[in-house]
Amino acid sequence: MKKRNKKFQKKNSNSLNKLSLFQKNDGKYSKKCPLSVKNAPIVDYKNISLLKKYISDNGKIVSSKISSVSFSKQKKLTREIKKAKILGLI
Secondary structure (H helix, E strand, C coil), X not given: CCCCCHHHCCCCCCHHHHCCCCCCCCCCCCCCCXXXXXXXXXXXXXXXXXXXXXXXXXXXXXXXXXXXXXXXXXXXXXXXXXXHHHHCCC
């Protein structure tokens, strides 16, 4: 078997080189829902400062994988963001 040139050999990949929002985190890092902790802000269509944190620059709602919000809170958050958009608050 022939040896390959050193240029074309695969380098040792560091875990920091692979960081991305859309890749799984290998279970090393788990974040709790920021809306389910004690003294969490109330999700309401009138609380615009909270709702803007979960909207991207393009006006789309950020997914729960990126924002680490629980499923039930994500549904409520989506509903309230849509209400605020309809009323023209956002």
